[in-house]
Amino acid sequence: MDYNHLEPSLGGLKLIGVRNFKPKHIFECGQCFRWDMVKEGRYLGIVRGKVLEVSEEGSDITLHNITEEEFRDIFEYYFDLEREYGLIKDELSKDPLLKESVEFGHGIRILNQEPFETLISFIISANNGIPRIKAAVAKISEQWGTPISYNGSTYYAFPSPEQLSKASEADLRGIGIGFRAKYVHRTVRAVYEAECLERESLSRKLSDDEALSLEQSLDRIASLPHKLCHNALQCFEGVGPKVADCIMLFSMGKQEAFPVDVWVKKAMSFFYKAPEMSLPKTREFGQEKFGSLSGFAQQYLFYNARENKVKVE
């Protein structure tokens, strides 16, 4: 546990004695696309159809617009609060090259996000920039998601597979995601079909083809062990090794994943002097070095490299 106890606070909950929780680090380390800073130390996000705010006052953190029941059911896990990041940071800091990055991003926590939203968001992330990914995810939510009113404004939940299945490829292209529109469209269909078959399988026997489609059920994929999960995710259009690693790490609780993008590749070159290493080799190198803590190490490295614009001649 990375907090001592809860205290009711005007329309929310205060986390007393919370450790390793810095909103700026958590929401700006590139793992999520639906959190925005409303003022210094205060962020607003949309999670599982709820609008939520997180604020930092000295050493306390307050979660706004949330009940204790919702915290126990959803958000304690969402914020990964059962985990003690102090232990992870101590272990990773034994590597003097990683210590600097751990200190720089000392308040990072890996969020446990929704698999479908994470899948679609990271398909859009391919060869794209974070501000533009956020804009695209926001537009998708506005067009196909369920509206939520909060403090006199309207926000939009990320659409369900059924809701997003109403979007044509041309509709998606209108969002401004270019060549990724085809991937998103086909992947949404595959997930939605698997979801429907999952329900139908309760009342009738499925054909062989249907049973094959059923394997693209996100619940089933999430329950697979690391290697199989990584392979299964890549059956979706637009999902390669890196995007699959992100989905596993950020929404399926697989912390041994090591997503290698341009920044992590730069960071690994910069800190570990591995200049001419290919992406798959860099991934293998990282997983071998960091083992079950690969995902955490990767996120400290990514945040440090990107914020400080690490350069490798």
Place this chain on the structure above:
DNA sequence: TACCAGGAAACAC
């Protein structure tokens, strides 16, 4: 204008 952004697919070998 060329290059870059949390890469993947298609293709060559």
Place this chain on the structure above:
DNA sequence: GTGTTTCATGGT
């Protein structure tokens, strides 16, 4: 299996 090329889009 490993190494190139192409794929939209908007910002430097």
